[in-house]
Amino acid sequence: MKKIINQPDQVVDDMLNGLAYAYDTIVSRVPGTTVIVRNLESDNRVGLISGGGSGHEPSHAGFVGKGMLSAAVAGQVFTSPTPDQILEGIKAADEGKGVFMIVKNYTGDVMNFDMAKELAELEDIDVDFVVVDDDIAVEDSTFTAGRRGVAGTVFMHKILGAAADAGASLQDIKTLAEKVNNSVYSIGLALSPATNPEVGKPGFELEENEIEFGIGIHGEPGYSRETLKPSKELAEEFVRKLKKEIGWTSGDRFAVLVNGMGATPLMEQFVFMNDLKTLLAGDEKLDLVFKKVGDYMTAIDMAGVSLTLLKIEDDAWIDHLNSPVEVIGW
């Protein structure tokens, strides 16, 4: 394992301190916790938190700040935060109007966020949540019943953040979150595995010219191992799978996220986007009303890319995606 770290079991602590220091104009670390909270005192809105295992940076602390999350809770690498840690996040986010939690669909996360909700309710904080399950690659997985939550979560952060800023109630946000979750679809592939520093070796192995379609953001198995193909053919596979799932017709409006898995350079992500342009905007005649390319939901140092499509069901979603934010990673 070749990494710029100190003690492997201190990597999350060191990382959170480094992040909070680097961006001390935007966020702070709540002392004695794994919570990154925005500095903004209050803007009188529903609190919005997310979190989960570390290793997906800039998710989720990179999306804390004005216009997006109120706070993010970090677990150890690829490990859910505990209910107590999440409770600290809820408290940090609470402005008296309730707190909404964006949870990715992993068994540990769902269980622990749910327990944190109960703990918070004992302290008279209203809490509700959505479980994001946007990954269409497989049903059930190593750490998941149903579908996994992956990069679509970032669109959820952005849209709910804007809605919260606009004065949406806890119930409004819950309704919106369910609608967005029903409209967001992702699929990924890996060229190389991730190495969890707390483990010290790669989570799986791929041959020299082998790739895996449908990989999860913790290296969970996908649906097919194949030889590396040109970008255009990789894009075709993604589009074929997504079209089958979504069943779009020409003119449908989508937001698009091409997401790097951590070690894939922007050069390749932009090449991939160029092929998607030909397929989605060209051949399929979709209306891509919002586009983004970069590392948003990573798997530490995995090489690979994912594609997220959000079907726009409401014009307000486009405004929410475009509204200004003050965060590290959007």
Add this chain to the structure above:
Amino acid sequence: MKKIINQPDQVVDDMLNGLAYAYDTIVSRVPGTTVIVRNLESDNRVGLISGGGSGHEPSHAGFVGKGMLSAAVAGQVFTSPTPDQILEGIKAADEGKGVFMIVKNYTGDVMNFDMAKELAELEDIDVDFVVVDDDIAVEDSTFTAGRRGVAGTVFMHKILGAAADAGASLQDIKTLAEKVNNSVYSIGLALSPATNPEVGKPGFELEENEIEFGIGIHGEPGYSRETLKPSKELAEEFVRKLKKEIGWTSGDRFAVLVNGMGATPLMEQFVFMNDLKTLLAGDEKLDLVFKKVGDYMTAIDMAGVSLTLLKIEDDAWIDHLNSPVEVIGW
């Protein structure tokens, strides 16, 4: 070589098209050229361009937009754009008040940007430039006489962009650029080599637990190969080298950039920043007035990190670093 690309010799073309499509609200590709120009019609300022070989994304096209560059010119991977290509960039940036070019110190770039200046002057466009040479690791290098230009160039983009927006003349910008260049210092290290897709194999080799201090952003040799050390010791080496060069005293003000080389995850970059906090703000008692962490000046898929320190010689520089921009990558 395992990359998400199509024809290796088409990678720059595909990438520029993908970038221009993804961010068509901010930039456009000038047809028939390798120039990415901002959509903003004019804000009546000195034009500001940069560029060089591709492979350093988001540099430089990622810094085109309101508040930063007017345009960026891309060469083939790790290869200077030609004078004709640069001339197109100058024309795209020109608003009648002259055009300033930010050039990294590589022999090919310096020669070609200088020739482009002469071509532009034949067309009655005033052009001036700065050659950024912030890399303190080595004197002279594979493609360079003197010191190489690396991640400090990104601070140059930001400061000159803000100054141009504030109405600085071509001569003002030239003076400011020279001051900034005399105050900016960088040093980098690699954990793994970059693979130029047009070449197809890594530019150099490192053993399993070996790193190289002082590496260049095209994989040019550094000054020392050593076994991998903990992050804290890597940071100590950088701080020792930079202190010797700069000769700071406690209380001196600096802007800091921790820059990922392309394949190093944010997790490690934030750990590294945490160690720099201890060393620079703690032990050395420097006043770090502006901080940034992420991939800004990459070497395709190299794993590694660089540290840039800009000694603040004028309060206005801090305002310039903090002013809002509308670009892809800042």
